[in-house]
Amino acid sequence: MAELRAVTPDRVADLLSGCAPCTFWQTLPSNGHVSADDPLETLADWVARVGSDWGPPGRIAYVDGEPAGYVLVAPARHVPRLAAFPTAPADPATVMLLTAAVPRRNPGTALRKALVQAAAKEAARHRARAIEAIGARALARAPHGCVLQVPFLEEVGFRVEREHxxxxxxxxxLRTALTVREEAAELLSRALARVPGMRPVPQGPPDGATRARSTS
Structure with a gap:
């Protein structure tokens, strides 16, 4: 069975990506120094802070109880790494799409699109008129994997707001995205339908906690 669940402190171990557990957006630039903090603990603390102030900062997609991908979204005031980008928004209330990640074994592009739509839906629920993102172009020097590529963002409906x-x-x-809810459900259902043994996305609210996972 496939479903979307809110990102909560007890689910941060399910944030699968190429550098998981990743704290890129949640920390300030380290200038080459590696933080001594436990990344899972840093992520859990960040998720708790955003959740208390704004709401769950994203969604995790599960297939038959296993994490299949995730999306992170939060107000700019909760994203320390934005300070490293020359195009960071001036308004701390700007809702930012941070990343949308899926393991390579999953139907990456379709699922990532569905997750971005889920992030847009979350922003709309908070009455945001728009959602913004920092994108990486080919000229970016060794961009971090959690920075979404500009072509992908444009493909899912973003347009350049500040050039660089x-x-x-x-x-x-989001004022013109009148079918965000329907598009998210349809895209997610189609994407996850490609996974063997997958059944349609349930219409009711998900329940239950993700099981504990061991970390190295």
Whole structure:
């Protein structure tokens, strides 16, 4: 069975990506120094802070109880790494799409699109008129894997808001996205239907906690 669950402190171990557990957006630039903090603990603390102030900062997609991908979204005031980008928004209330990640074994592009739509839906629920993102262009020098590529963002409905040769800021206007809820459900259902043994996305609210996972 497939479902979307809110990102909560007890589920941060399910944030699968190429550098998981990743705290890129949740920390300030380290200038080459590795933080001594436990990344899972850092993520859990960040998720708790955002959840208390704004709401769950994203969604995790599960297939038959196993994590299949995730999306992170939060107000700019909760994203320390934005300070490293010249196109960071001036308004701390700007809702930012941070990343959408899926393991390579899953139907990456379709699922990532569905997760971005879920993030847009979350922003709309908070009455945000738009959602923004920092994107990486080909000129970006060794961009971090959690920085979404500009072509992908444009493909899912973002347009450049502030230009930059390497890291422009893009924007999706939610006032014209009248079918966000339906598009998210349809895209997610189609994407996850490609996974063997998958059944349709349930219509009711998900329940139950993700099981504990061991970390190295």
């Amino acid at each position: 040769p390497a890291y422009p800021r893009l924007r999706m206007d």
